[in-house]
Amino acid sequence: MQITQNAPRFSMHKFYSDVRDNSVSLAFQGIMSQEVLSLIALALRRRPDNEVLAKRLFGIVVELAQNIYHYSHSKSYSEKDKRDIGVGVITIGETANHYVVNSGNIIKAHEADHITKRCDFINTLDKEGLKEFQKQVRKEPQRPDRPGANIGLIELARRSSNTLGYNINAIDAETSFLTLSIKIDK
Amino acid sequence: MVPMDNLHIHHTDYTPEIVFDADSGILRIEGESYHEQSMVFYQPIISWLREYLSQTDRTVEVHFNISYFNTLTSRRFIEMLELLESYDEKHKGRAKIFWHYNSSDVDMLESGKEFANETYLAFDFVPA
Numbered sequence: 001m002q003i004t005q006n007a008p009r010f011s012m013h014k015f016y017s018d019v020r021d022n023s024v025s026l027a028f029q030g031i032m033s034q035e036v037l038s039l040i041a042l043a044l045r046r047r048p049d050n051e052v053l054a055k056r057l058f059g060i061v062v063e064l065a066q067n068i069y070h071y072s073h074s075k076s077y078s079e080k081d082k083r084d085i086g087v088g089v090i091t092i093g094e095t096a097n098h099y100v101v102n103s104g105n106i107i108k109a110h111e112a113d114h115i116t117k118r119c120d121f122i123n124t125l126d127k128e129g130l131k132e133f134q135k136q137v138r139k140e141p142q143r144p145d146r147p148g149a150n151i152g153l154i155e156l157a158r159r160s161s162n163t164l165g166y167n168i169n170a171i172d173a174e175t176s177f178l179t180l181s182i183k184i185d186k
Numbered sequence: 187m188v189p190m191d192n193l194h195i196h197h198t199d200y201t202p203e204i205v206f207d208a209d210s211g212i213l214r215i216e217g218e219s220y221h222e223q224s225m226v227f228y229q230p231i232i233s234w235l236r237e238y239l240s241q242t243d244r245t246v247e248v249h250f251n252i253s254y255f256n257t258l259t260s261r262r263f264i265e266m267l268e269l270l271e272s273y274d275e276k277h278k279g280r281a282k283i284f285w286h287y288n289s290s291d292v293d294m295l296e297s298g299k300e301f302a303n304e305t306y307l308a309f310d311f312v313p314a
Contacts, residue, residue: 032222041199058254147223
């Protein structure tokens with residue numbers, strides 16, 4: 001028997017199944033504020049048992065969240081910060097052998113090409129190559145019109161010791177949805 | 187010349203404690219550093235350091251004791267190290283860096299070594 005009384009458009013059941021099937025233990029959608037990051041830090045500190053791994057995992061969450069904070073095309077005004085802050089979604093899940101951190105946010109369609117090229121290039125580099133590339137970019141002056149350090153994607157590849165997973169889906173002529181998927185060996 | 191005031195900033199969940207003691211020349215940065223706008227937090231600290239190094243000639247010790255920092259912070263650390271390097275060149279070895287890390291934290295040791303490789307400054311690695 002199906003009971004539908006004031007049925008919401010959001011299916012809690014589907015959400016439950018999705019997060020359960022992917023062992024998602026943490027999901028957040030909204031403004032990627034400093035306070036949200038601090039809460040995630042608290043949650044992660046209790047697990048996994050391996051302290052270095054827990055910190056790498058947190059480092060991955062921070063860089064993904066800060067990409068959203070600075071670069072998400074969808075922004076929302078934060079009363080506390082008195083400014084617009086990027087909106088997006090972050091999940092932390094796991095498989096038998098990996099932790100998987102995913103981030104999703106809206107980007108401008110024309111940014112897709114740059115992001116794709118950057119990820120593809122980073123994915124060709126080995127451990128030493130990533131280290132050298134990060135060192136080189138970190139020495140360049142911070143781009144004046146961009147608030148980020150421009151080394152977040154390299155850091156993600158280094159901390160995770162895996163290639164960067166990404167997917168870009170067109171929403172309409174102006175915007176696309178960017179998913180970054182970072183896995184780290186347990 | 188007006189003597190410099192000490193600089194003391196209390197830590198938060200995402201910014202480190204800053205204790206810069208002008209008289210002793212011992213400057214400590216301790217805690218977590220992942221401010222989403224690192225410039226907002228570090229600008230006054232870097233300004234203090236620049237001003238201090240322009241008026242003193244004593245030995246300056248900088249103690250980094252950081253448990254986690256983000257990539258934006260690493261850019262600010264590079265800027266501080268550049269200021270200290272110029273000071274060290276001018277005053278013949280009067281700037282020393284102490285990189286404190288938890289002995290089980292291989293990543294933090296590696297990060298320190300990477301900073302050390304980018305400067306001529308003397309780095310001491312201090313496990314805890």
